[in-house]
Amino acid sequence: MPAVLPPVSFDPARGVAELRTPNSLYALRVDADGSPRHLYWGPPLDRAALDTLPAPHSPARSSFEAEAAADELAPQSGARFGPAGLQVRFADGTRGAQWRPADHRITGGELRILLTDRHFPLAAELCYRVRPDSDVIERWTELRHTGGPGDGPITVDRLDSASWALPPLSDYRISHLVGGWNSEFQLLRDRLPVAETVLTSRRGLTGHHAGPWLALDDGSATEEHGEVWSTTLAWSGSWRITVHRDPVGRTTWTGGFGHEGLSWTLHPGERLTTPIFAGLHTSHGFGAASRAWHDHVRTHVLPDAAHDRPVVYNSWEATHFDVDHRGQLLLARRAAALGAELFVLDDGWFGARRHDRAGLGDWTPHPGAFPDGLRPLADEVHRLGMAFGLWVEPEMVNRDSDLYRAHPDWVVHSPTRTATELRHQLVLNFARPEVEAWALRTLDRLVRDNGVDWLKWDANRAFTEAAWPGRPDPDRLWIDHTRAVYRIMDRLRADHPHLRIEACAGGGGRVDLGILARTDQAWTSDNTDPVDRIAIQHGYSQLFPAATMAAWITDSPNGATGRATPLRFRAHVAMAGVLGLGGDLTAWSEDELAEAADLVARYKRIRPLVQRGRQYRLSAPDGVTAVHYAAADGAEHAVLVWRPATRFGHQPPALRLPALDAHTDYLDADTGRRYSGAVLRHRGIDLDLPSGDYASRLIHLRRHRP
Numbered sequence: 060m061p062a063v064l065p066p067v068s069f070d071p072a073r074g075v076a077e078l079r080t081p082n083s084l085y086a087l088r089v090d091a092d093g094s095p096r097h098l099y100w101g102p103p104l105d106r107a108a109l110d111t112l113p114a115p116h117s118p119a120r121s122s123f124e125a126e127a128a129a130d131e132l133a134p135q136s137g138a139r140f141g142p143a144g145l146q147v148r149f150a151d152g153t154r155g156a157q158w159r160p161a162d163h164r165i166t167g168g169e170l171r172i173l174l175t176d177r178h179f180p181l182a183a184e185l186c187y188r189v190r191p192d193s194d195v196i197e198r199w200t201e202l203r204h205t206g207g208p209g210d211g212p213i214t215v216d217r218l219d220s221a222s223w224a225l226p227p228l229s230d231y232r233i234s235h236l237v238g239g240w241n242s243e244f245q246l247l248r249d250r251l252p253v254a255e256t257v258l259t260s261r262r263g264l265t266g267h268h269a270g271p272w273l274a275l276d277d278g279s280a281t282e283e284h285g286e287v288w289s290t291t292l293a294w295s296g297s298w299r300i301t302v303h304r305d306p307v308g309r310t311t312w313t314g315g316f317g318h319e320g321l322s323w324t325l326h327p328g329e330r331l332t333t334p335i336f337a338g339l340h341t342s343h344g345f346g347a348a349s350r351a352w353h354d355h356v357r358t359h360v361l362p363d364a365a366h367d368r369p370v371v372y373n374s375w376e377a378t379h380f381d382v383d384h385r386g387q388l389l390l391a392r393r394a395a396a397l398g399a400e401l402f403v404l405d406d407g408w409f410g411a412r413r414h415d416r417a418g419l420g421d422w423t424p425h426p427g428a429f430p431d432g433l434r435p436l437a438d439e440v441h442r443l444g445m446a447f448g449l450w451v452e453p454e455m456v457n458r459d460s461d462l463y464r465a466h467p468d469w470v471v472h473s474p475t476r477t478a479t480e481l482r483h484q485l486v487l488n489f490a491r492p493e494v495e496a497w498a499l500r501t502l503d504r505l506v507r508d509n510g511v512d513w514l515k516w517d518a519n520r521a522f523t524e525a526a527w528p529g530r531p532d533p534d535r536l537w538i539d540h541t542r543a544v545y546r547i548m549d550r551l552r553a554d555h556p557h558l559r560i561e562a563c564a565g566g567g568g569r570v571d572l573g574i575l576a577r578t579d580q581a582w583t584s585d586n587t588d589p590v591d592r593i594a595i596q597h598g599y600s601q602l603f604p605a606a607t608m609a610a611w612i613t614d615s616p617n618g619a620t621g622r623a624t625p626l627r628f629r630a631h632v633a634m635a636g637v638l639g640l641g642g643d644l645t646a647w648s649e650d651e652l653a654e655a656a657d658l659v660a661r662y663k664r665i666r667p668l669v670q671r672g673r674q675y676r677l678s679a680p681d682g683v684t685a686v687h688y689a690a691a692d693g694a695e696h697a698v699l700v701w702r703p704a705t706r707f708g709h710q711p712p713a714l715r716l717p718a719l720d721a722h723t724d725y726l727d728a729d730t731g732r733r734y735s736g737a738v739l740r741h742r743g744i745d746l747d748l749p750s751g752d753y754a755s756r757l758i759h760l761r762r763h764r765p
């Protein structure tokens with residue numbers, strides 16, 4: 060019997076630490092010079108095999124070369140010339156750290172490598188956490204100024220959460236997400252250049268244009284085969300990840316909060332803790348990597364993954380800023396009749412907000428639109444059997460607002476620079492304690508006084524001219540703003556246990572594991588065109604589970620693209636996530652309303668599979684795209700198939716369903732037709748898509764119990 064190895068161990072004699080997950084091993088070694096270096100990350104190895112690995116550290120072969128070793132966090136000293144994960148400056152101008160031989164601490168599934176500088180009062184802890192039911196390794200760093208009153212401050216130019224390394228591979232390929240407003244989460248998969256590749260956001264938000272997630276492989280991995288290493292940073296402000304493929308074939312990457320040029324000051328006794336940078340290895344392709352991320356996010360990140368995400372009706376695309384009690388009530392009645400479970404009143408309900416140029420920051424109902432406040436609407440929505448949700452954008456302010464007039468100094472700004480307005484708004488500096496306190500008070504009152512069950516928390520611009528006049532360490536705002544947002548969300552949830560929060564930043568501009576730790580789902584994109592959504596949702600699913608991916612059925616032609624598509628196609632695409640409705644229901648015909656009600660009812664039957672099942676992407680998002688959701692116990696399955704454009708004489712091949720059990724029969728839950736699991740796995744199901752563009756199908760299978 061092979062020995063059962065503990066999940067976390069450190070052997071001082073070998074200097075080797077091992078982190079074991081159900082399907083992987085991560086190992087590092089602390090060398091005689093005190094530096095923790097990467098040893099191994101891949102399928103499990105026993106100790107004897109691990110000990111046969113070559114030493115991670117060998118000295119530079121010439122006076123021009125870097126030493127051959129991958130650091131767990133490169134400290135900007137020694138013959139290291141790649142991107143440093145830790146960059147510090149001491150009062151006398153000395154840069155970088157040199158460690159004493161390290162100590163360590165293990166508590167449950169957590170390992171800390173304790174490092175202290177040989178000369179200066181600086182201590183770092185490299186932290187690792189594993190859990191028995193996840194292949195994800197969570198890593199972060201804590202930095203401390205250990206000096207006394209006589210010691211000068213330490214400047215931190217970079218403090219990454221972790222650095223990672225790949226074993227030598229024949230080639231390297233990177234997968235990552237890029238995009239823009241209305242086109243978030245586009246998956247790119249490219250050969251990794253021999254260079255430093257920087258993925259970053261300098262915007263104070265996670266970003267539409269890039270996301271702090273990547274996957275690396277040797278160029279041969281597919282959805283279901285091949286080794287994949289994947290990491291993601293749990294942070295909702297600016298961030299930077301640098302991937303370094305060097306000319307002699309090594310690939311490492313390092314990442315953390317903040318972008319280049321920022322620096323933070325540590326005074327004696329102060330500490331700086333990074334967000335989590337999580338990573339996982341799988342031997343079974345990109346699909347398995349995504350499923351492992353989905354499981355991890357549901358089990359260890361989301362505050363409450365067990366509840367069904369409600370079918371929302373959101374009024375934004377129907378009314379934009381033209382909201383009032385009567386109009387919203389009309390929509391709410393129609394939405395309830397279609398099966399909506401949550402009604403969200405979007406932008407435009409407060410202050411002087413009749414357009415995007417005024418009122419932001421004044422969180423009291425517009426007296427003309429809601430003469431008796433919001434309570435009557437909330438009560439009516441509740442009477443209709445729905446929860447009541449409210450749009451807010453607490454971090455932002457219009458210049459034309461009472462809040463700005465009262466507190467012009469509350470915005471992120473520099474007195475000597477013109478403050479750039481984006482969407483006519485400025486960013487409030489939540490790093491200032493009085494601003495954080497105001498936001499919490501205001502939101503708490505809104506929720507308490509108006510029977511609010513749900514907040515859609517939006518943020519519609521990036522930071523610019525970001526300064527903090529009068530503050531000696533102004534770059535702290537890039538960290539402390541985000542932390543204040545987290546704290547407010549956490550506090551609101553603790554004080555209002557029924558409250559749910561949706562993350563939004565002009566669509567999917569702030570979706571990451573940091574924000575998802577205190578929200579329930581994210582508004583994926585303002586682009587609700589179902590054809591564009593197929594690619595957006597494909598990218599989103601690389602990391603995030605469908606239970607967090609809000610998707611609405613909206614009007615046709617689509618407001619963003621002008622494309623006209625059938626209701627059924629729009630619904631089938633939106634059913635791949637958390638289905639919602641977002642159209643002007645007052646303009647829908649009786650037939651459309653009846654069809655929509657039927658589609659919502661069908662979604663509710665497959666909802667547990669979509670929101671809690673295992674997701675298999677059966678094809679790339681072009682031609683015919685199919686996604687399969689399987690219940691954890693294998694008893695039920697939902698397959699969504701979309702074909703945006705028809706081609707004459709071209710029949711899509713039968714669709715194989717490899718996640719089915721070959722030894723089981725299945726019944727089509729809608730038609731009662733019986734299928735053999737072996738046939739569906741090995742030969743596939745005929746799609747029988749209707750002719751014409753925008754064809755789609757929902758296949759719902761149940762295990763047959765004779």
Ligand code: DGJ
Pocket residue numbers: 375405406450517519563564565566582584585
């Ligand atoms: C951007 C969001 O993504 C939209 O859904 C909507 O809430 C608008 N903001 C409102 O201004």
